[in-house]
Amino acid sequence: MGHxxxxxxxxxxxxxxxxxxxxxxxxxxxxxxxxxxxxQLVAEYAPVGDGALADYIPELTTVDPxxxxxxISSSDGFLYESGDARTEFTIQSISKPFTYALAxxxxxxxxxxxxxxxxxxxxxxxxxxVDEHTKIPKNPxxxxxxxxxxxxxxxxxxxxxxxxxxxxxxxxxxxxxxxDEDVYRSEKATGSRNRAIAYxxxxxxxxxxxxxxxxxxxxxxxxxxxxxxxARMAATLARGGINPQTGRRVTGAPVVQRTLxxxxxxxxxxxxxxxxxxxxxxxxxxxxGGIAAVLPGQLGIGVYSPLLDGRGNSVRGVLVCRALxxxxxxxxxxxxxxxxxxxxxxxxxxxxxxxxxLHGDLMFAGAEKALRTVDRDCGEFAVGVFDVTRVDTINDPxxxxxxxxxxxxxxxGKQGYVVDPDSAVVxxxxxxxxxxxxTLDDAVAAAGEWLRxxxxx
Numbered sequence: 001m002g003h004x005x006x007x008x009x010x011x012x013x014x015x016x017x018x019x020x021x022x023x024x025x026x027x028x029x030x031x032x033x034x035x036x037x038x039x040q041l042v043a044e045y046a047p048v049g050d051g052a053l054a055d056y057i058p059e060l061t062t063v064d065p066x067x068x069x070x071x072i073s074s075s076d077g078f079l080y081e082s083g084d085a086r087t088e089f090t091i092q093s094i095s096k097p098f099t100y101a102l103a104x105x106x107x108x109x110x111x112x113x114x115x116x117x118x119x120x121x122x123x124x125x126x127x128x129x130v131d132e133h134t135k136i137p138k139n140p141x142x143x144x145x146x147x148x149x150x151x152x153x154x155x156x157x158x159x160x161x162x163x164x165x166x167x168x169x170x171x172x173x174x175x176x177x178x179x180d181e182d183v184y185r186s187e188k189a190t191g192s193r194n195r196a197i198a199y200x201x202x203x204x205x206x207x208x209x210x211x212x213x214x215x216x217x218x219x220x221x222x223x224x225x226x227x228x229x230x231a232r233m234a235a236t237l238a239r240g241g242i243n244p245q246t247g248r249r250v251t252g253a254p255v256v257q258r259t260l261x262x263x264x265x266x267x268x269x270x271x272x273x274x275x276x277x278x279x280x281x282x283x284x285x286x287x288x289g290g291i292a293a294v295l296p297g298q299l300g301i302g303v304y305s306p307l308l309d310g311r312g313n314s315v316r317g318v319l320v321c322r323a324l325x326x327x328x329x330x331x332x333x334x335x336x337x338x339x340x341x342x343x344x345x346x347x348x349x350x351x352x353x354x355x356x357x358l359h360g361d362l363m364f365a366g367a368e369k370a371l372r373t374v375d376r377d378c379g380e381f382a383v384g385v386f387d388v389t390r391v392d393t394i395n396d397p398x399x400x401x402x403x404x405x406x407x408x409x410x411x412x413g414k415q416g417y418v419v420d421p422d423s424a425v426v427x428x429x430x431x432x433x434x435x436x437x438x439t440l441d442d443a444v445a446a447a448g449e450w451l452r453x454x455x456x457x
Contacts, residue, residue: 031080031375033404034072034368038082041323042070046083051307051315054287056193059186060306063089067289068316069227069304072324073235074365075297077244078372081228088224089304090183092286093125093141093312095169095220096149097267098233100140101259102168103152105251109258112152115206116145120265120272125312128196135204141266141284144197148206150220151213158212165220172233174245177223184222191218221286227302230292234300237282260294271311271318279321280331291317295330298365328364329395343370344390346377353447354381355440359390362425367398371405382454383447384409387419387440394425406435415450417443 155161
């Protein structure tokens with residue numbers, strides 16, 4: 001089953017074979033509607049062979065170029081995984097926003113701003129440059145700014161500084177992260193350009209002890225993660241600094257806001273403008289093949305595919321994130337009111353019938369959470385009714401999930417109805433005429449008839 005060069009790539013991309021369900025109590029039936037979509041998306045883009053492995057770090061050329069994993073973590077910690085989601089690879093530059101956040105958390109914004117700017121550079125990630133006016137790195141997402149961020153993390157020794165960084169990343173990921181010693185040694189042996197950057201920063205008074213700082217920087221870039229880890233780390237940012245899996249507060253909301261702001265404008269290097277326009281999520285890429293993307297308040301995305309474009313971004317990763325944004329309506333400018341989409345009330349107008357009243361704006365993330373609530377409850381009713389009378393807007397992915405809810409409940413020997421008086425949610429021409437009602441009374445009456453018919457059989 002292994003790749004022809006398995007013995008070479010396993011050091012840098014370790015395939016983990018034991019999956020861990022984030023919420024084993026959930027009936028997976030409706031969650032499988034989203035799972036099938038992710039599987040289809042991975043299958044769609046798996047044949048893309050464009051790009052090349054990063055070669056300036058020799059050890060990165062040993063990874064399997066066909067690796068491809070995708071994970072979505074909801075803001076309540078539920079995971080959807082597809083492909084090589086448990087394959088380990090090195091975090092590389094995806095470490096940068098997290099070290100920046102740690103520096104903000106430990107020494108405060110004023111101290112960080114004195115050493116690192118927040119303006120897009122338009123330069124390559126490893127450009128040997130500083131802002132021509134301030135003489136500090138232009139932002140924390142390029143190597144110069146990331147090295148400066150490492151220097152701001154308190155620690156009496158390099159080991160103490162690295163321990164803080166690793167603990168912070170691990171808290172965001174929800175598991176202890178370990179270093180890939182082979183990649184670390186490879187980066188350290190070939191890191192001449194980063195040494196040039198560090199000594200340039202020293203000459204401008206940004207750094208002291210550049211060699212010690214660089215050693216920590218090489219180690220942080222060599223920590224092993226999976227696309228599951230990246231999704232959970234991104235979801236921790238989406239939750240304002242609370243890890244949704246563990247419930248632990250890792251950092252504060254002001255730190256997250258500052259970090260996400262810089263990720264929006266600088267996280268995808270000189271491709272940030274294209275990314276924000278087409279994808280619209282704060283994100284960070286790494287030359288190990290990963291991308292972590294954040295939809296604030298809603299979800300985190302982790303992608304792994306090591307073939308890179310000329311900007312150092314994963315080719316398949318960019319394509320998949322673009323598709324997710326377009327098809328699920330995840331652009332952060334289109335879902336600004338998503339927090340208004342909630343289950344307003346849940347009640348039983350008669351035995352065996354449960355009504356879920358929704359209100360606000362219903363997009364993919366809100367619909368997905370509502371359906372998992374039905375998943376959790378479905379052993380307690382025979383007919384589920386979604387009342388969307390008070391829903392203001394809805395997008396097509398949410399419509400499809402509602403349609404899937406009805407189909408899935410039927411397959412389980414139950415029934416699913418939708419109350420939609422204005423046809424704002426379920427359109428008449430989509431084949432849902434037998435499950436859509438204009439009033440709640442009509443839906444409850446139909447549920448009663450269905451119960452009598454099925455109980456008498």
